[in-house]
Amino acid sequence: MKKGLVVYASRTGNTGKIAELIAEGMRFGGMEAQVAEVKEFQNEGGLAGFDAYVFGAPTYHGDMMASMKTFLFLAEKAQLSGKAGGSFGAYGWSGEAIERIYGTMKNVFGMDMVGDALRLKDPALGGGTSMAQDYGRSVAKKVLGE
């Protein structure tokens, strides 16, 4: 079975909730999915062996959290070129981190990204649950070639 990894940073839990919902959607779509927090990675070794990677962080002070920046430098060494990818994050009004993660995955890592990044103001409101699950399904579709 194809396998996906969702990695997130979060300060107050919103981005963590989105991560779990995306993983659920990936499973609904027919693949295995694991969720991990950025701080669980000391080196790039833990990133090996997945077919899809979805990374997410909230925006604070117009920027992504430092722990996600550190993680992205580590992921740069994991040779993710050609793998399916997506990005996401909770935000309040500007959400810069979400597109920056997407851009790094696409332009630096050379990943095969799903159409867009997933931006959610609050995972509990405005259809956020189904949007996050649908995002996971679209990652699974890309991986399974549907």
Ligand SMILES: Cc1cc2nc3c(=O)[nH]c(=O)nc-3n(C[C@H](O)[C@H](O)[C@H](O)COP(=O)(O)O)c2cc1C
């Ligand atoms: C001190 C502070 C600064 C923030 N700065 C931004 C910002 O620059 N842009 C934005 O879109 N949201 C900003 N937010 C809102 C957070 O991104 C939002 O609350 C998000 O849901 C937090 O996600 P988390 O629970 O995963 O940490 C800020 C929130 C706080 C408390």
